[in-house]
Amino acid sequence: MARRIPRVLSIAGSDPSGGAGIQADLKSIAAMGGYGMAAITALTAQNTRGVTGVHTPPPEFLTAQLDAVSSDIELDAVKIGMLSDAQVIGAVGEWLDRVRPGVVVLDPVMVATSGDRLLADDAAAALRGLLAKADLVTPNLPELGVLLDEPTAETWQDALAQGERLSELIGAVVLVKGGHLGGPECPDALVDASAPKGKRIVEVPGTRVDTRNSHGTGCSLSSALATMQARTGDWAASLRVVKEWLLGALAASDELEVGGGHGPVHHFHHAEETVPLAEGEFAARMWDATAKVRAEIDALPFVAQLDAGSLPEAQFAYYLAQDAQYLNGFSRALARASALAPTEEEQTFWANSAQVCLEVEAELHRSWLSRHPLPSGETSVKGPVTKAYLDHLIAASAVGSYAVLAAAVLPCYWIYAVVGEDLHRRHIQRAEAGTASIEHPYGAWIETYADEGFAEATRRAIGFADRAGRDASASERSAMMEAFRQSTVYERDFFDAPSKFA
Numbered sequence: 001m002a003r004r005i006p007r008v009l010s011i012a013g014s015d016p017s018g019g020a021g022i023q024a025d026l027k028s029i030a031a032m033g034g035y036g037m038a039a040i041t042a043l044t045a046q047n048t049r050g051v052t053g054v055h056t057p058p059p060e061f062l063t064a065q066l067d068a069v070s071s072d073i074e075l076d077a078v079k080i081g082m083l084s085d086a087q088v089i090g091a092v093g094e095w096l097d098r099v100r101p102g103v104v105v106l107d108p109v110m111v112a113t114s115g116d117r118l119l120a121d122d123a124a125a126a127l128r129g130l131l132a133k134a135d136l137v138t139p140n141l142p143e144l145g146v147l148l149d150e151p152t153a154e155t156w157q158d159a160l161a162q163g164e165r166l167s168e169l170i171g172a173v174v175l176v177k178g179g180h181l182g183g184p185e186c187p188d189a190l191v192d193a194s195a196p197k198g199k200r201i202v203e204v205p206g207t208r209v210d211t212r213n214s215h216g217t218g219c220s221l222s223s224a225l226a227t228m229q230a231r232t233g234d235w236a237a238s239l240r241v242v243k244e245w246l247l248g249a250l251a252a253s254d255e256l257e258v259g260g261g262h263g264p265v266h267h268f269h270h271a272e273e274t275v276p277l278a279e280g281e282f283a284a285r286m287w288d289a290t291a292k293v294r295a296e297i298d299a300l301p302f303v304a305q306l307d308a309g310s311l312p313e314a315q316f317a318y319y320l321a322q323d324a325q326y327l328n329g330f331s332r333a334l335a336r337a338s339a340l341a342p343t344e345e346e347q348t349f350w351a352n353s354a355q356v357c358l359e360v361e362a363e364l365h366r367s368w369l370s371r372h373p374l375p376s377g378e379t380s381v382k383g384p385v386t387k388a389y390l391d392h393l394i395a396a397s398a399v400g401s402y403a404v405l406a407a408a409v410l411p412c413y414w415i416y417a418v419v420g421e422d423l424h425r426r427h428i429q430r431a432e433a434g435t436a437s438i439e440h441p442y443g444a445w446i447e448t449y450a451d452e453g454f455a456e457a458t459r460r461a462i463g464f465a466d467r468a469g470r471d472a473s474a475s476e477r478s479a480m481m482e483a484f485r486q487s488t489v490y491e492r493d494f495f496d497a498p499s500k501f502a
């Protein structure tokens, strides 16, 4: 019977570097939605470069582990990996005869990817005897050759023919794996000699990933297959899912940066977006992803000239006028955030911010623009950057996602706060050092940057966007990242606009 969360036991060796053996099995079983267990046949000392030691505990202790598990827990599937020697093989065979788990997948491990032997020379015959107790065996091409006492197949056709002979011999399905062949393709095939002619081979094609990180692919494949088979009862359907997952795990393996030899695959590449995030982590990700654009803001002549007091008056006046225009539109986006907010706390925060924006806009007109009038006297025209930025915010408002809108409005708080704080700090330092000119033409403006109320609002806006990001789906999170990035780009362009359009 199909089981939603299959209980899967791995009987295999330990790889302390986590890429192969029971460590790979437990990750693969979990990645396929199973509950993983492990009875350890042997301890290896190994890493991605090779195996430096093998310790095989007495076979009676393996039997004790197996009995402890099977006397208490129903097993939906068993995966068998490294078996060390004939005594260990005997213990597993004896246990399998007593306890017939629903699904038995046997990976006849003989040699590690690094080339080190993992099975005693004289144990191949004993292993052949165990194969008949499995439902599916998954030898790689060299192992397939050894089990048949034939040379390693060099073509896919030869490999399939060998698979058919082995399946005939042991009365189980053989998974023939293309990993050890060259070329751009990497197919696998289920070969069942008991099926009618023409239906014996079910091939699942695959492309080859160009990587050295193939440590543990065989272990991962066999345990994932055992788990999927317990869920679906269909080998071909299971293989198709598992192969696609493994391809992704190979493709994402470089992200792990584990070891200098044949590295492991990324078993949870498909589940990265479901990893729980701690408070502040999502906001930090958005911030870090925009580091380059923010560095460009710091390097803008506008910022340096405002700081030094050398900014041409016309540019300052343009900036103030555009700021007033912007605040009016920004206030509408904040009101929409209030309408979409999931909690009353957030609803109140954004509504209040929307009102503050309009008050600041009024103050800009009253106090600042009257003292720094535009040469044209025209203050109601939106410049191209202001228009584009506001259009972006209106678009984010229209999507209907609170999380995306919260991400889109956030750079206006966060970047303005950081740039302002920086300018203010330098202004104060100059004053304290006595190097500040009393005449600094923008000193009074820079002093408005040290507003604790705005700093507090920024902290809360970051917290709300962060919480929305942590609760968001994978696709919503990437839409948030993009909205935040786009707004950051507009922040940069907004600071740069006076030098272009004033």
Ligand SMILES: Nc1ncnc2c1ncn2[C@@H]1O[C@H](COP(=O)(O)OP(=O)(O)O)[C@@H](O)[C@H]1O
Pocket: 139, 140, 141, 177, 178, 179, 180, 186, 187, 188, 206, 207, 208, 209, 210, 211, 214, 216, 217, 218, 219, 221, 243, 246, 247, 250
């Ligand atoms: N470079 C690769 N690209 C894509 N799939 C691969 C690659 N190497 C191995 N595989 C797949 O990984 C699984 C294990 O294959 P293989 O490497 O032949 O076995 P083993 O790890 O036992 O030596 C198979 O499904 C195979 O097709």
Ligand SMILES: Cc1ncc(COP(=O)(O)O)c(N)n1
Pocket: 012, 013, 014, 015, 020, 021, 022, 044, 081, 082, 109, 111, 112, 113, 118, 214, 215, 216, 217, 218, 219, 220
């Ligand atoms: C404990 C243990 N078991 C199995 C393998 C084979 O790994 P692969 O999956 O790369 O063939 C290994 N290297 N170590």
